[in-house]
Amino acid sequence: MEQFFNTYFDFSIMGDYFGDVLQGFWWTLRLSLFGGAFALMWGLILAVLRQLPGRAFAPVRWIVIAYIDCLRGIPLLLTIYLIYGGLGTLQAQGAIPQWLGLPEYFGWPSAFWYGVLALTLTYGAYMAEVYRAGIESVPRGQMEAARSLGMSHGQAMRFVIVPQAVRRVIPPLLNDFIALMKDTSLVSVISLPEAVLVGSDIYSTTFNPSALTLGAIMFLVVTLPLARLVDWQIKKQDEKFQRGMA
Amino acid sequence: MSDTTVETPEIARGEVILKIDQLCKSYGKLDVLRGIDLEIKKGEVICVLGPSGSGKSTMLRCLNLLETPTKGTIELKGDAVFDGSKPKNLDDLRRETGMVFQSFNLFPNMSAKQNVSIAQIRVRGRKKAEADQRAVEELTKVGLAEKVDEYPDRLSGGQQQRVAIARALAMDPEIMLFDEVTSALDPELVKGVLDVMRGLADSGMTMICVTHEIGFAREVADRVIFMDGGYIVEQGPPKDVLDNPKEERTQRFLGLVLDH
Numbered sequence A: 001m002e003q004f005f006n007t008y009f010d011f012s013i014m015g016d017y018f019g020d021v022l023q024g025f026w027w028t029l030r031l032s033l034f035g036g037a038f039a040l041m042w043g044l045i046l047a048v049l050r051q052l053p054g055r056a057f058a059p060v061r062w063i064v065i066a067y068i069d070c071l072r073g074i075p076l077l078l079t080i081y082l083i084y085g086g087l088g089t090l091q092a093q094g095a096i097p098q099w100l101g102l103p104e105y106f107g108w109p110s111a112f113w114y115g116v117l118a119l120t121l122t123y124g125a126y127m128a129e130v131y132r133a134g135i136e137s138v139p140r141g142q143m144e145a146a147r148s149l150g151m152s153h154g155q156a157m158r159f160v161i162v163p164q165a166v167r168r169v170i171p172p173l174l175n176d177f178i179a180l181m182k183d184t185s186l187v188s189v190i191s192l193p194e195a196v197l198v199g200s201d202i203y204s205t206t207f208n209p210s211a212l213t214l215g216a217i218m219f220l221v222v223t224l225p226l227a228r229l230v231d232w233q234i235k236k237q238d239e240k241f242q243r244g245m246a
Numbered sequence B: 001m002s003d004t005t006v007e008t009p010e011i012a013r014g015e016v017i018l019k020i021d022q023l024c025k026s027y028g029k030l031d032v033l034r035g036i037d038l039e040i041k042k043g044e045v046i047c048v049l050g051p052s053g054s055g056k057s058t059m060l061r062c063l064n065l066l067e068t069p070t071k072g073t074i075e076l077k078g079d080a081v082f083d084g085s086k087p088k089n090l091d092d093l094r095r096e097t098g099m100v101f102q103s104f105n106l107f108p109n110m111s112a113k114q115n116v117s118i119a120q121i122r123v124r125g126r127k128k129a130e131a132d133q134r135a136v137e138e139l140t141k142v143g144l145a146e147k148v149d150e151y152p153d154r155l156s157g158g159q160q161q162r163v164a165i166a167r168a169l170a171m172d173p174e175i176m177l178f179d180e181v182t183s184a185l186d187p188e189l190v191k192g193v194l195d196v197m198r199g200l201a202d203s204g205m206t207m208i209c210v211t212h213e214i215g216f217a218r219e220v221a222d223r224v225i226f227m228d229g230g231y232i233v234e235q236g237p238p239k240d241v242l243d244n245p246k247e248e249r250t251q252r253f254l255g256l257v258l259d260h
């Protein structure tokens, strides 16, 4: 027991490296926030495109469905490598502009923005599915009532369907956000010093995993309250349904 | 009024406002409407009766093109809105027709007032203040002056249905379509909704009401239509169709309905 404790919870190591791990975790947070925010928007765009009615929009729907299926079917790790391996090269050959090929907004390294892009592309696809389920859970009569009042499909989506769908998708989207946050650790493979990479670097010099434990604790500080929030949201909605609303 | 939309020409009471010709609708192999001919005059109140599955809702939904008919034509004030293949002037048609549904379909994310004003603002192009004022007027007319700020989940079924009627009327439609609007209501709430519809009929609104309320049809309808199997089987003034039906199918249906 004491050995276990000394291995994983070496307080002197934790103290010495607290600043480094926190700095790594700051990257983790920024990856999560930027990736999460963009994925949230990109997913909604995909979901709305997927719901466009009529034969004229069939090609758009197919492309969106193919995109969603593909990105959900590829490991995020591979997507990260593909972006990292492709964009820089294309930029060097002059095929794409610098802002896309070697982005360094806010003075943050390209690896960070490649990570944000990969997270957005992949989690946008996951979140599009969540939005779709939300949109489809709104009763058909809502769209019909809106259309019968003369609203266009777009107006009905914007004012009637999406506002109702968004409420129902908050818990599953939060779940996806938790998953996204954990997956930011994959961006370490392109040398972004986020919490896990920092922790394992410290491990390889100290031969003690306590810095990694510290990283885990930092993750939990954020993810545990989120998990509670999800539960609370779900419970709130269940109560609403029981009172015959929503 | 600051409506941005162009008004279609006024037509006089008694002139044909909506004309449908050989209207058919199939879902795959299922023929739901098999050739409906109907002329509706301005100011006319039509009640549509018929057994479940006879195509009453489908006919109403084809009239404002919520469903695209398979065949046939629809003319609004002499202009084709459906020419047999695809909708034309869909905006005109939707602007001239209001629809009220069996299941109310109020927007649960909006108060009663917002329910009534949203389409005025977004479709009719009215200013918010003007739309809100009109919403309060319409809600007052249906007896809900006290409920303008309530959300649908805090209203009874009968109140919700009256909001739905106000919502449609605020768009100044020339024709109102009602699809079994009292069927989902508790018996004691039916009268309030029927009273609103009766008042509307008295005010000269053109109305097509799918209903099982024989008493309402007898009292309010200018014409009763009996549908079965995707056809109009019989139509005429209520005293003919309801009291002296010629067709055997009408007799049988009324026998079943009136016994209970």
Ligand SMILES: Nc1ncnc2c1ncn2[C@@H]1O[C@H](COP(=O)(O)OP(=O)(O)OP(=O)(O)O)[C@@H](O)[C@H]1O
Pocket: B027, B030, B032, B050, B051, B052, B053, B054, B055, B056, B057, B058, B059
């Ligand atoms: N979207 C649809 N897809 C397939 N079949 C449909 C669809 N809508 C209606 N139908 C079928 O069309 C037939 C007529 O339906 P409709 O709703 O018009 O009948 P109704 O006369 O209004 O009946 P009720 O009195 O029960 O409301 C039914 O057999 C129904 O199952």
Ligand SMILES: [Mg+2]
Pocket: B056, B057, B058, B179, B180
């Ligand atoms: Mg019906």
